[in-house]
Amino acid sequence: MIVGPLPPPVGGVETVTKALLESHAFREFEVRHCDTTKGRSKQTQGKFDLGNMWWAMIHFRRMLSNATSFKPDAVYMPVTATWSGFWRDAVLALIGRRVGAKIVGHVHGAWFDRILARKGLTGKLVRVCISQYDTLLMLGTPWKRLIESYGYRGNVFIVSPTVSWKCYEEGKTFVRRYENSFGKGLFVGQVGARKGVFELLEALQCLKVAGKKALMTIVGPPEFKGEWDTVMTCWKKLGLQDIVRFTGPLEGETLYREFRDNDYLVLPSHSEGLPIVMLEAGMFGLPVVATPVGAVTDVLEHERNALIVQPGDAKGLAEAIERVVKDAELRKRLGCELRRDVDRYQPDAICNRIAVAIVKTIEAKRV
Incomplete structure (x- = not known):
């Protein structure tokens, strides 16, 4: 199951989601999309406001409905580097795990290091949330080093964003x-x-x-x-x-x-x-x-x-x-x-890397 928003607005997460749904890289998979589009401006992202809370509840219900009816072997989903988005994504990952799926998280955003740097109780909760992901896809070498130094025990692959086919x-x-x-x-x-x-x-x-x-x-x-x-x-x-x-x-x-x-x-x-x-x-x-x-x-x-x-x-x-x-x-x-x-960042090349990571995650034993 592919979880993620579609444009508009246009951003890296929306572009990757759209590319995955259009790609031939998943022709051997049975695919279902759980749409987390909000249709709100980028300026509202990461805010703990009523609009985002309302949409989070809609996405939780949508994820639960899709996961229980589709029963995916694996869930691919973006992991947002804003504080509120990180918690929403953790709940979506938890729903996927509850139906037995392995979770592949694709980390996007500039502030993921701030999330991992949390201390005390919130830091412990962050570690619990991170441990839900069987595989994490990071946007580049510095981000891969960061999650490995954090002590994450799952699979880590570098997978960049892509551009639209257009x-x-x-x-x-x-x-x-x-x-x-x-x-x-x-x-x-x-x-x-x-x-x-x-x-x-x-x-x-x-x-x-x-x-x-x-x-x-x-x-x-x-x-x-x-x-x-x-x-x-x-x-x-x-x-x-x-x-x-x-x-x-x-x-x-x-x-x-x-x-x-x-x-x-x-x-x-x-x-x-x-x-x-x-x-x-x-x-x-x-x-x-x-x-x-x-x-x-x-x-x-x-x-x-x-x-x-x-x-x-x-x-x-x-x-x-x-x-x-x-x-x-x-x-x-x-x-x-x-x-x-x-x-080398054209859509099919990136989608193929994601497909390979999903297959490796499905085949691997859960840590």
């Missing part, structure tokens, strides 16, 4: 002209401090004051309540209204148009799981400037397929942006190398 197909057919640059950069993600938006604005102001060409399109919703107003205040205070535009969240063709129309992607995050936008940008041959957080360096290598700067380093970010804007050969080298590298 994004993959659109990117594969797009021909980028690296020699033509208008200094146009792109940020895609939740807008706020965690994603490094304030350092990005500071870097752009440095370039503007120095008379350097650097335009920026910022795509996405605010991550937390109140952050949008704070970002807008910073944007105006730094005098960036003429070079920085905000679009809000974009999906599908409108987002792909931004990938085509801009010259590079910048992702100056302070924490990440493994950002799907990095893979999407790579599909369109965009050179990337990013920070070495989460599992980013499982994909990006400084000076080979990306430029890497340290989180919070606005000056270093400005210098990297200036290099990408000015140097067509650099853009071409980084973009072409990344495009080749991210091809």
Whole structure:
């Protein structure tokens, strides 16, 4: 049984769930989907509010109904790295175990380390919840090391997120002209401090004051309540209204148009799981400037397929942006190398890895 939400809104979990349901990797399985879509904005995720509590109860009932009628051998499900989402997922896993299924959890999100770092009674409860998973799929090498150092005794595999088939197909057919640059950069993600938006604005102001060409399109919703107003205040205070535009969240063709129309992607995050936008940008041959957080360096290598700067380093970010804007050969080298590298993250490749992990979990004895 595949547990997970479907878009909209679009995110890594939703994209992987949709890819699994469409993939040929599960043609030898009898598959049922337990839909945990909420249809609420990303801004509400991780909150202990009445809306999320209501949807959690719906998902518990839905999981119980599907598990008791379908009686799966294995349950594949995302494990969320927000505090409220982690507990909801633990209950869903418990329901699956009660009908005798083995549980394969796919950990998503940037803050799973904070959950594992809990102490006292809540820390003990976290360990109990983690022990319910027979297998954990982690987004990259640092996350695999983290769960192994935690003392988790189940199977651990590295399985990254993927892009949608539509994004993959659109990117594969797009021909980028690296020699033509208008200094146009792109940020895609939740807008706020965690994603490094304030350092990005500071870097752009440095370039503007120095008379350097650097335009920026910022795509996405605010991550937390109140952050949008704070970002807008910073944007105006730094005098960036003429070079920085905000679009809000974009999906599908409108987002792909931004990938085509801009010259590079910048992702100056302070924490990440493994950002799907990095893979999407790579599909369109965009050179990337990013920070070495989460599992980013499982994909990006400084000076080979990306430029890497340290989180919070606005000056270093400005210098990297200036290099990408000015140097067509650099853009071409980084973009072409990344495009080749991210091809291994296409949907069927990732779905096959998940299918293999599920089979190994079913065949293994429960620890």
